[in-house]
Amino acid sequence: MIGIVDYRAGNLTSVARALEFLRQPCLVTNDPHILDDASHIIFPGVGAAGAAMENLRGSGLDGHLRKWVKEGKPVLGICLGTQVIFDDSEEDETTCLGIVPGLVRRFPADLKADGRRLKIPHMGWNRVVFRKDHPVFAGLPEDAEFYFVHAFYPAPADEDWAAGWTDYGIRFCSAVAKGNLVAVQFHPEKSGRPGLAVLDNFCRWGGTYAQ
Amino acid sequence: MLSKRIIPCLDVRAGKLTKGVKFQGNIDIGDPVEAARAYYEQGADEIVFYDITASAEGRSIMIDVVRRVAETIFIPFSVGGGIRTVEDMRRVILAGAEKVSVNTEAVLNPAVIAEGARAFGSQCIVLGMDVKKCLNNAEIPSGYEMVIHGGRTQTGRDALAWAIEAERLGAGEICLNSIDADGTQDGYEIELTRLISSHVHIPVIASGGAGKPEHLLDVLTRGQADAALIASMVHYRTYTISEIKRFLQDRGVKTRLHW
Numbered sequence: 204m205i206g207i208v209d210y211r212a213g214n215l216t217s218v219a220r221a222l223e224f225l226r227q228p229c230l231v232t233n234d235p236h237i238l239d240d241a242s243h244i245i246f247p248g249v250g251a252a253g254a255a256m257e258n259l260r261g262s263g264l265d266g267h268l269r270k271w272v273k274e275g276k277p278v279l280g281i282c283l284g285t286q287v288i289f290d291d292s293e294e295d296e297t298t299c300l301g302i303v304p305g306l307v308r309r310f311p312a313d314l315k316a317d318g319r320r321l322k323i324p325h326m327g328w329n330r331v332v333f334r335k336d337h338p339v340f341a342g343l344p345e346d347a348e349f350y351f352v353h354a355f356y357p358a359p360a361d362e363d364w365a366a367g368w369t370d371y372g373i374r375f376c377s378a379v380a381k382g383n384l385v386a387v388q389f390h391p392e393k394s395g396r397p398g399l400a401v402l403d404n405f406c407r408w409g410g411t412y413a414q
Numbered sequence: 415m416l417s418k419r420i421i422p423c424l425d426v427r428a429g430k431l432t433k434g435v436k437f438q439g440n441i442d443i444g445d446p447v448e449a450a451r452a453y454y455e456q457g458a459d460e461i462v463f464y465d466i467t468a469s470a471e472g473r474s475i476m477i478d479v480v481r482r483v484a485e486t487i488f489i490p491f492s493v494g495g496g497i498r499t500v501e502d503m504r505r506v507i508l509a510g511a512e513k514v515s516v517n518t519e520a521v522l523n524p525a526v527i528a529e530g531a532r533a534f535g536s537q538c539i540v541l542g543m544d545v546k547k548c549l550n551n552a553e554i555p556s557g558y559e560m561v562i563h564g565g566r567t568q569t570g571r572d573a574l575a576w577a578i579e580a581e582r583l584g585a586g587e588i589c590l591n592s593i594d595a596d597g598t599q600d601g602y603e604i605e606l607t608r609l610i611s612s613h614v615h616i617p618v619i620a621s622g623g624a625g626k627p628e629h630l631l632d633v634l635t636r637g638q639a640d641a642a643l644i645a646s647m648v649h650y651r652t653y654t655i656s657e658i659k660r661f662l663q664d665r666g667v668k669t670r671l672h673w
Contacts, residue, residue, distance in 0.1 A: 328417040
């Protein structure tokens, strides 16, 4: 069973629907004991980092997340879930989970392309250039695009943990991989077939990856 | 870089499409879920639903449609029409829509934008604008007036001022419909689209007037739109979404070609 962590950060049913479509048994819950028994953990979320961290600390799920990552359970972060695994976020100057060393930065306000100011948030479909050797990102078409909605982006302390890169006025890290943890800034559950392929790969992944 | 989005718009009344969608072999698809699936397969980047039902009973039918769409397609979709309160938004979002759009309701009660953005995040809140060209005057310096109730009621409000105000209140995106161009299939209102898009920092979806791929090219380049809404030109199978995308891509407009 795939456990989807519910910490009151947005609507998590779309991730569950995508897994149901893939015929992967899953459960959306905030109960750490049920999640303890899950083979895989998905940690989604939309909203603001400050409120998300308050909910995680208030419910004690922060400690459980660190524990699941430490135990070697395959964990997938999505969007805000990806951002709060780092040390700190520039959004609300938030201290985050510190599972992966690094920061979450705000897109500069004056990003430009072809002489025109780019809009923030980065909303819509964009390409991700993945590390090809990671099982979760295997078999994706070269020009596959993914659906993004965000104003902040991950900046891991060690570029070796970046498993995917995207261009939006700057080149930013849009996928992270560190041991049994993968985390993506885009929404695989809203990214058509390539997104479903990422979710399916994750559900079949044992959690090992030699960096 | 971001791809320009191509977004088919489906009007739903009491759970059925008001214009049939012709698909392979000219089969008429009256079911919004099947039409959504067809466009998802063709490469739509997003889908917009307008619920034009008036009754409460019709609304429950729409929630069921939203739930079935969410189980069928895995791209974002928005739902608009008759959404007045945060509670209305919550029902639609919990049923699986990525975004809700507010139009007349937001003009009459702008606070609903801020309340929705606070509850669900700005990325969920689309401001639908119906706009009509007029003579510019002290109240309407841009020469574009907001109209509501599907274009039947003039408001005396300046469209540009309203767009800027709605962004400040927390709208995450604007779906900009020109009442003058709507239904003509003669092309989008380029001046209006460029005016609004260049004065706000949120994405603008151009709407009204699409009849051929050249119109999309024009509004996505000169019009500075981030996305283009289409209806009849794909509903009646004059073009497929993939043909339109190929046309744009060949002329230097980046679109999503793999799905």
